[in-house]
Amino acid sequence: MNVTEEQALVWLCGCTPFDYRERAHLLRAAKSPKALFEDFEKFSSALIKKGESGVYNKQRGSRETDLARLLADMERKGRFAVTVCDADYPESLKAIPEPPFVLFGEGRRELLKKRKFCIVGSRITPAWAEKIGKQISEELSERFAIVSGLAEGGDSAAIAGALGSGNLICVLPTGLDNCYPASHAALKERVKKNGLLLSEYPMSESAKKYSFHARNRILAGLSEGVLVLSAGLKSGTLITANAALDYGREVFALPHNVGVAQGAGCNMLIQKGAGLVTSAEDIFWSFGIESAPREQAALPPEEEKMLAVLRENGELHVAELAEKAGMKIYEAAAVLSALELKNLAVKSGGNKYAAV
């Protein structure tokens, strides 16, 4: 069997147990992926002696079988591999210091050519931030492919917003066969159907401690900009934001109340110069994209009044809102419930409401 450069790369990233550093080391030594595939024994001996991550000392015949099996498996499941040699490998990703040699994908491959924007948030994201994140994601996805992880909280909000249009790329910290968190298996299926799933790992690889960190560099690398919905001071979300800064991408953050732990990271980013975002327009504006203003349906007077109170005061308890709007508490609950169904307000824990 005659192996192409691309196939040799797919073999290296899809069939061997090495980590990124080892693969890079092997490729440097062999000069080309094809040469590495042909004379693997020659280059690998040094590594195998060191006995780093796993031993792969298969003969050329076995290597060929491995590769053929992987390719057949991908064919059967409708998956594809984008290598650095391919034309549709995203340029922006090539520009980062350690670009993945191969991205395995499933879903709409054409999304790779679209402009991409990343929306992330920590797993514990306040309800209002999720709601705004979802709305921004929905609006941005008209112009961008939204890039995100598959985690709970902020990532889920971004996914929920972009699932409708299908302009959505999720980068997994695992192989394409697996799902982390396992509870998001159904969500993963929907992303696969509407959008695109990407992973740099062999199909059956499970999540490791370092794979989240490594995945975050791809999130930032793929995108022109990153919006952080929520982040604590030690949140993994900040890794994505910092990577984006390193790669020279735009960083945006939602402002949070002072003293709220889940928002401290966002406020710190803004302090350091990240763009303060309150709506999708802010992002469109900074990319020079003109967006059509959205029209607002007329509201009944009491809802208008409550909305004004909400916008003036931020997050408040229903009793305080009722007092400020001059209503009875149960009347206020009904009005707030109406605003919530119209996507203008959001209920957070402890009977508190905030405007969106």
Place this chain on the structure above:
Amino acid sequence: MIAKVICYALNGLEGVPVEVETDVNKGVPAYEMVGLPDTAVKESKERVRSALKNSGMLFPMNKITVNFAPADIKKEGASFDLAIAVSLLKASEQLVGADVKDTVFLGELALNGDLRPVSGMLPILISAKGHGFTRFIIPAGNAKEARFMGGAEIFPAKTLAEVVRHLVGIAPISPLETCKFTVNANSKSSADMKFVKGQPVARRAIEIAVAGGHNVLLMGPPGTGKTMIARCLPTVMPDLNFEEALEITKIHSVAGVLGEEGIVSVRPFRTPHHTATTVSMCGGGNRVVHPGEISLAHGGVLFLDELPEYKRTTLEALRQPLEDGVITVSRAGGTFTFPARFMLCASMNPCPCGNYGSTDRTCSCTPAEIRRYRKKVSGPLLDRIDLQVEVDNVSYDELTSTETQESSASIKERVNGARRIQHHRFEGSNINTNAEMGERELSEFCRLSADGDKILRSAFERMALSARARARIVKVARTIADLDNSEEILPKHVFEAVSYRIYDKIG
């Protein structure tokens, strides 16, 4: 000579007449009992023998046969003692001239001849009265319970000797005077809504829940007063009427938990601990089937504190009684149906650490942990809880404020008003409250305006509600409209009803 005396056995909540026949024959002294008596009944032999001797009576040294008829039901307990003793006296001709034919004898004997109270007195008396018996001799210890039943001659006796003197006419016992039922006569509870600080949302939810007979879930951080609010529930509920009180008393009497007063005059409030078993909750037992907590809560409140801590099977067992208002327990000894129309009030923390949604403390739970915690309560059970509200963290200022809140009595007035509307609406059917409405009533009484329907549709799509949850929202909206004295269900009523389904939104 053969003597026949009437006694009663308990079968669930029903009394069944049992004839005690005694024959005293010449022959080798012997003492036989036939007719399916259980161990406790057989043991009465020794109690009766000693009681007779210590009351100054003779125990006949002949061949004695005691028969219980009908023979096909199992006789249990010690309540036959008095009937056996009386029939023995009659058969051995020690009660000359006494008429024992139409009198029901109930009571357990002590060795010295004292009469001890038996459980299930009221249900037995009510059944016996229904069977046409109007004269009863009962232990004085059961007098308090029995005096609420009018239209019968009830003679309370302290000892067997007293019974004998009464029967032969030496010293007749004066019959019990019927006592009038006074509601809340034995209220010991100091709970009142006026002591609940803050909590405007929960207060309103409680009012709606009671007005429409809805179940309610209180969700909030530990120590915010969920239990205190729940304890106030009975104080807001409409007063018991005599029929309800009798029905509740029957259950409590059978279970042997009836208090000193002899009748339940306040709505029961039951709080089984979360280690409760399914049997203790629903009723059961090996031979004697006892009513469970849900039947003891009949007509009142069943409060389940820390709902997710209860065993899953125990909670699932509540689903059917919540719909039907009765529980049917089947055992080898028979099938028993106990009433179980209670209001369910449950409380839980919003997350394992309890701080989710709190202003001053941070929640340390991951979304997965929160989901796991909430999943412990099954969807079908939650679907049956119409109102789900968050209880606020009370601030120090609110705790120490001397400003008194609205009292239970004034809330109760509004509740009574809403109940009157419902009473009028469901006249002639066996439905009492909005919560009990079925599909037919929903389409008849809860027609939504076009606007209302639009709201519900958008809520339905946004919150991914189940069909049952939709019906529940409509029922709550109906109750809110009733409290508002509004014939129609207006959009604001629907909006408010939707706001009480937090579990669907964040669960």
